[in-house]
Amino acid sequence: MRRFLLTLTIISFSGWSQPAQQHAQPPIVVKVEMPPAPTKGALDYLQELGPLIAALVAVGVAVMQYYLQKQQWKQSLYDKRYAVFRSVAHYWRELVSSNGVPSLSAKQRFFDHISHARFLFSADVVNFLEEYYAVTEKYCLESGRLRLEHGLTLPVADLRNEVEAVRKEVDRLAGLKNDEVFAPYLQLHHEQGWLARFIARANRWVDEAPDRMASRYES
Numbered sequence: 001m002r003r004f005l006l007t008l009t010i011i012s013f014s015g016w017s018q019p020a021q022q023h024a025q026p027p028i029v030v031k032v033e034m035p036p037a038p039t040k041g042a043l044d045y046l047q048e049l050g051p052l053i054a055a056l057v058a059v060g061v062a063v064m065q066y067y068l069q070k071q072q073w074k075q076s077l078y079d080k081r082y083a084v085f086r087s088v089a090h091y092w093r094e095l096v097s098s099n100g101v102p103s104l105s106a107k108q109r110f111f112d113h114i115s116h117a118r119f120l121f122s123a124d125v126v127n128f129l130e131e132y133y134a135v136t137e138k139y140c141l142e143s144g145r146l147r148l149e150h151g152l153t154l155p156v157a158d159l160r161n162e163v164e165a166v167r168k169e170v171d172r173l174a175g176l177k178n179d180e181v182f183a184p185y186l187q188l189h190h191e192q193g194w195l196a197r198f199i200a201r202a203n204r205w206v207d208e209a210p211d212r213m214a215s216r217y218e219s
Contacts, residue, residue: 087113092174100143
């Protein structure tokens with residue numbers, strides 16, 4: 001009997017010593033919420049566009065500098081060409097005022113303009129200046145020869161026919177011929193952009209249209 005009670009006590013004690021079975025707990029769900037994106041203002045957009053704006057400004061400055069340099073170059077070229085153009089009339093006045101005996105300094109200045117013209121104009125202007133210089137030299141020689149032969153002291157305009165013929169040729173070259181040869185190089189509208197030239201040409205065509213239509217009906 002004692003053995004039975006001892007065995008029962010040991011079994012009861014071992015059962016009490018075992019831990020009670022734990023129930024499974026559900027997993028804990030953690031919800032992560034991102035903070036709302038900050039609202040961008042005008043200053044933020046300007047800061048983002050800062051590099052692009054700086055690049056555009058740099059390009060604009062470079063284009064403007066190129067344009068100003070080009071305009072300066074055009075003005076310098078025009079001034080040099082106009083100086084050569086005016087040299088023809090200046091030398092003509094020198095011939096008239098000196099009665100066909102120009103000073104060496106005046107001849108040298110005009111010869112220098114002829115030399116510079118090679119770098120400023122095409123062959124048509126250079127050939128014209130050489131022709132003009134040759135005619136003026138002939139005029140000076142003829143007037144000098146006539147004075148030596150006849151001892152004349154009259155102005156060049158009153159000299160005889162052989163000198164007067166050369167004088168008329170000098171006047172023609174220094175007048176209308178000079179304007180005709182230099183005109184294409186002294187027209188500033190040729191230096192304008194293609195759009196400005198197109199508009200000017202269109203306006204000219206519209207202005208001349210009535211005359212063309214009238215001449216067509218008359219014929």
